[in-house]
Amino acid sequence: xxxxxxxxxxxxxxxxxxxxxxxxxxxxxxxxxxxxxxxxxxxxxxxxxxxxxxxxxxxxxxxxxxxxxxxxxxxxxxxxxxxxxxxxxxxxxxxxxxxxxxxxxxxxxxxxxxxxxxxxxxxxxxxxxxxxxxxxxxxxxxxxxxxxxxxxxxxxxxxxxxxxxxxxxxxxxxxxxxxxxxxxxxxxxxxxxxxxxxxxxxxxxxxxxxxxxxxxxxxxxxxxxxxxxxxxxxxxxxxxxxxxxxxxxxxxxxxxxxxxxxxxxxxx
Amino acid sequence: xxxxxxxxxxxxxxxxxxxxxxxxxxxxxxxxxxxxxxxxxxxxxxxxxxxxxxxxxxxxxxxxxxxxxxxxxxxxxxxxxxxxxxxxxxxxxxxxxxxxxxxxxxxxxxxxxxxxxxxxxxxxxxxxxxxxxxxxxxxxxxxxxxxxxxxxxxxxxxxxxxxxxxxxxxxxxxxxxxxxxxxxxxxxxxxxxxxxxxxxxxxxxxxxxxxxxxxxxxxxxxxxxxxxxxxxxxxxxxxxxxxxxxxxxxxxxxxxxxxxxxxxxxxxxxxxxxxx
Numbered sequence: 001x002x003x004x005x006x007x008x009x010x011x012x013x014x015x016x017x018x019x020x021x022x023x024x025x026x027x028x029x030x031x032x033x034x035x036x037x038x039x040x041x042x043x044x045x046x047x048x049x050x051x052x053x054x055x056x057x058x059x060x061x062x063x064x065x066x067x068x069x070x071x072x073x074x075x076x077x078x079x080x081x082x083x084x085x086x087x088x089x090x091x092x093x094x095x096x097x098x099x100x101x102x103x104x105x106x107x108x109x110x111x112x113x114x115x116x117x118x119x120x121x122x123x124x125x126x127x128x129x130x131x132x133x134x135x136x137x138x139x140x141x142x143x144x145x146x147x148x149x150x151x152x153x154x155x156x157x158x159x160x161x162x163x164x165x166x167x168x169x170x171x172x173x174x175x176x177x178x179x180x181x182x183x184x185x186x187x188x189x190x191x192x193x194x195x196x197x198x199x200x201x202x203x204x205x206x207x208x209x210x211x212x213x214x215x216x217x218x219x220x221x222x223x224x225x226x227x228x229x230x231x232x233x234x235x236x237x238x239x240x241x242x243x244x245x246x247x248x249x250x251x252x253x254x255x256x257x258x259x260x261x262x263x264x265x266x267x268x
Numbered sequence: 269x270x271x272x273x274x275x276x277x278x279x280x281x282x283x284x285x286x287x288x289x290x291x292x293x294x295x296x297x298x299x300x301x302x303x304x305x306x307x308x309x310x311x312x313x314x315x316x317x318x319x320x321x322x323x324x325x326x327x328x329x330x331x332x333x334x335x336x337x338x339x340x341x342x343x344x345x346x347x348x349x350x351x352x353x354x355x356x357x358x359x360x361x362x363x364x365x366x367x368x369x370x371x372x373x374x375x376x377x378x379x380x381x382x383x384x385x386x387x388x389x390x391x392x393x394x395x396x397x398x399x400x401x402x403x404x405x406x407x408x409x410x411x412x413x414x415x416x417x418x419x420x421x422x423x424x425x426x427x428x429x430x431x432x433x434x435x436x437x438x439x440x441x442x443x444x445x446x447x448x449x450x451x452x453x454x455x456x457x458x459x460x461x462x463x464x465x466x467x468x469x470x471x472x473x474x475x476x477x478x479x480x481x482x483x484x485x486x487x488x489x490x491x492x493x494x495x496x497x498x499x500x501x502x503x504x505x506x507x508x509x510x511x512x513x514x515x516x517x518x519x520x521x522x523x524x525x526x527x528x529x530x531x532x533x534x535x536x537x538x539x540x541x542x543x544x
Contacts, residue, residue, distance in 0.1 A: 229333050229335060230341065230348060233332055234331055234345065234349055234352070241329070
């Protein structure tokens, strides 16, 4: 019995070690992903990687796509040396500078789309979201609307009451297109990231209220029109009756003119 | 034939008609035959055919709307005329021949014997034999409205979509001032109820629509149900003042605005009577 016991213990330890090895082995192999040279291999590797993995890059140039995923998973990119491996960011390349991401033994080239990087800077400044060309177009359009409203009032095609409404709307647009910082601030206040969305929501709300107002106005108009039509029709009947009665009186024929309908109503 | 009391009353039959040239003449003739004590006012609601001519040829007075206002606008036109010209009783008779003028005096008798009990008497198809086969869809829709209205008004209403109705001066005043729009029958009952005017039903039989098919077909009936149910629902949240019965002020106004017509009318009638 005594001899048997240690043997049993030994098998147990061996089994445990095997289990640990089996469990640890795939984890160790998943921690590092080797990338073959190629145009899209780095992006694929990033998508396949587990969070915290190391992606090994051989010598060559690699196009970095999927920067968002890289940042999210906190991966490490390990090259074959700064002079050997070059990473070319497809976008702004901001992911490579993110805190969770490490770049070892590789150089980073200029991003392919530097414009976006500039846009990002402008956003950080908060100095404006509209490009000069878009701003010019917005100015011209809103000025056009403003002048159109004025012209309609001048030609008496628009009552001042509505003119004020539309001019206020045009003026608001004008202010927003000149003072672009205001839109950012409004978006901030509303908790909307994209200022363009803020202007859409505001514009939608204003248009909705305007249309509702016009529905109310047109309901009232149709009610008034109904009353006018009824009155005109009634007056017409009364005018005819009066005419017939007068004619009957003048003819002195006992009111036969008016009473014609009365007589004919007698049972046949 | 009639109780003496009802003879002294001025009574008007309002016949709304929209492109009913084929039927309106017969309707007017039937009213004259069955209810000769009623003046007949055809409201030609912007017809594009010869409805007005046919009505006039049969001796009815005709109000011609310059354009179509819908059945609600047409009925209200009739009530406005009734109010202005001092009528005591007004009955609605559809211009399409669905309502049988033979029942007018049943309605009148009920309005009168009910006396102060009823301000409006409705001809109901469902208090007896409807007289024709009412399509199932309409029957069901009608039943739903009947249940809802009976619950709201706490009066037994079996045919809330019937347009064959007679009302007294109080009803005329109310409807001249305010009458619902598209499918007015159900809402009109609610209005009466909101103003504490009482509704009474009398059995009538009706004809299937005289001309063409029912104006309410399947796609429209869904809209009709929705619209009326919405109107009922909103109506519950609306308070209207009860109108003063026999408003002197209104009558003065009516006379003041149309003195010539009234005077001449009185003169002519007197002259006529004198010579006869």
